[in-house]
Amino acid sequence: MTLGELCRADFPILSRTVNGHPLAYLDSAASSQKPRQVIEAIQRYYERSHANVHRSIHTLGEEATELYEGARDAVCGFIGARSREEVLFTRGTTEAINLVAQLVGRTLRPADEVLVTEMEHHSNLIPWQMACRDHGAVLRAVPVPDGRHLDLDAFRRLLGGRTRIVAVTHVSNVLGTINPVADLVREAHAAGALVLVDGAQAAPHLALDMVALGADFYAFSGHKLLGPTGIGVLYGRKEVLERLEPAWGGGEMIKEVWIDHAQWNDLPWRFEPGTPPIAGAVGLAAAVEYLDKLGMPRVTVHEQELTRRAQDALAAIPGVTVYGPPSGEGRGAVVAFNVEGIHPHDGAAVLDEAGIAVRAGHHCAQPLMKRLGIAGTLRASFSVYNTAAEVERLARAVATLPAQL
Numbered sequence: 001m002t003l004g005e006l007c008r009a010d011f012p013i014l015s016r017t018v019n020g021h022p023l024a025y026l027d028s029a030a031s032s033q034k035p036r037q038v039i040e041a042i043q044r045y046y047e048r049s050h051a052n053v054h055r056s057i058h059t060l061g062e063e064a065t066e067l068y069e070g071a072r073d074a075v076c077g078f079i080g081a082r083s084r085e086e087v088l089f090t091r092g093t094t095e096a097i098n099l100v101a102q103l104v105g106r107t108l109r110p111a112d113e114v115l116v117t118e119m120e121h122h123s124n125l126i127p128w129q130m131a132c133r134d135h136g137a138v139l140r141a142v143p144v145p146d147g148r149h150l151d152l153d154a155f156r157r158l159l160g161g162r163t164r165i166v167a168v169t170h171v172s173n174v175l176g177t178i179n180p181v182a183d184l185v186r187e188a189h190a191a192g193a194l195v196l197v198d199g200a201q202a203a204p205h206l207a208l209d210m211v212a213l214g215a216d217f218y219a220f221s222g223h224k225l226l227g228p229t230g231i232g233v234l235y236g237r238k239e240v241l242e243r244l245e246p247a248w249g250g251g252e253m254i255k256e257v258w259i260d261h262a263q264w265n266d267l268p269w270r271f272e273p274g275t276p277p278i279a280g281a282v283g284l285a286a287a288v289e290y291l292d293k294l295g296m297p298r299v300t301v302h303e304q305e306l307t308r309r310a311q312d313a314l315a316a317i318p319g320v321t322v323y324g325p326p327s328g329e330g331r332g333a334v335v336a337f338n339v340e341g342i343h344p345h346d347g348a349a350v351l352d353e354a355g356i357a358v359r360a361g362h363h364c365a366q367p368l369m370k371r372l373g374i375a376g377t378l379r380a381s382f383s384v385y386n387t388a389a390e391v392e393r394l395a396r397a398v399a400t401l402p403a404q405l
């Protein structure tokens with residue numbers, strides 16, 4: 001039995017039908033489905049242990065705090081961080097990147113530079129546009145001239161003494177390209193720049209090791225990683241977090257407060273003002289535990305095999321263009337494609353009638369769409385619960401699209 005066949009039974013939603021067909025959920029890059037273990041952990045928390053964290057000494061308050069801080073330890077282990085102080089909970093990747101853009105943004109001076117890439121999700125672009133606008137800094141972008149990979153020579157040319165931070169995605173949510181982030185970090189650090197890695201499409205699929213990667217910040221979302229919505233993670237290197245002033249104020253991020261000033265709390269709470277997403281953290285811990293049990297290397301192999309099959313099967317259909325690196329090159333669990341003469345939204349609607357859920361549109365990556373010279377694509381994306389049979393179903397359905405539209 002393959003991994004997909006083995007773990008499908010853990011995901012209650014996968015047994016439903018859509019438009020009279022069994023559901024083939026191929027949209028996990030937008031948001032993954034949740035195993036029973038995650039759903040039950042959240043339910044158990046609300047039924048038995050809910051209270052606010054870090055403030056109540058009653059039993060429920062202590063249980064909730066233990067669960068919340070235990071989730072931090074689970075995530076710390078999952079991403080190979082050096083210490084739990086480096087793991088901050090946020091509402092998601094977008095919030096994590098906005099937080100870094102504010103923290104680092106305040107250190108930018110006119111003519112300083114921020115380096116992004118042409119393949120960024122808007123989440124890793126707009127916050128930097130705003131930071132540059134507010135502080136007079138200059139935004140530069142590494143091009144993707146072949147529509148597949150970053151131009152590394154251009155990266156080296158653009159990286160200079162004025163570059164304060166490089167913000168780059170680990171895995172493209174459209175192309176599936178896995179960027180050589182450890183190398184980029186090494187070169188950026190040598191040039192004196194910080195590095196933020198957008199891990200939204202990597203954390204669910206690749207074994208992570210923050211120490212080996214060396215990035216200063218790494219952001220990802222719980223809901224793409226079998227966890228609930230409303231929770232995300234910002235990993236921050238301790239030496240860097242320690243020298244940054246908090247961007248957001250409120251309860252729990254302070255040690256002592258006077259009417260005109262305050263003393264900040266220790267890491268990581270300094271960057272987590274207010275009541276945190278406790279149930280989200282509990283669910284994320286269950287998700288991380290679930291993935292750990294499957295084993296991330298096994299998850300990667302399974303998803304890359306499905307992706308390769310999808311890429312090959314779709315590319316073999318007349319009129320279909322598949323985007324991203326060639327088959328055989330390791331890539332994230334997404335395959336973006338177009339069918340000649342068919343608008344992606346129309347294609348997705350017809351696939352939905354057959355019970356197949358794919359995404360259509362610009363995937364929040366409009367600069368990349370402009371580079372590719374297209375308005376949008378269809379996109380199939382995979383998770384642990386997908387099977388080769390679903391990939392075959394997709395390919396068969398895509399082959400019939402021209403006749404149906």
Ligand SMILES: Cc1ncc(COP(=O)(O)O)c(C=O)c1O
Pocket residue numbers: 029030092093094095121123124169171172173198200201221
């Ligand atoms: C590469 C990438 N970055 C950031 C995001 C934003 O994630 P969220 O909406 O969970 O904040 C996404 C979501 O699709 C993504 O694919």
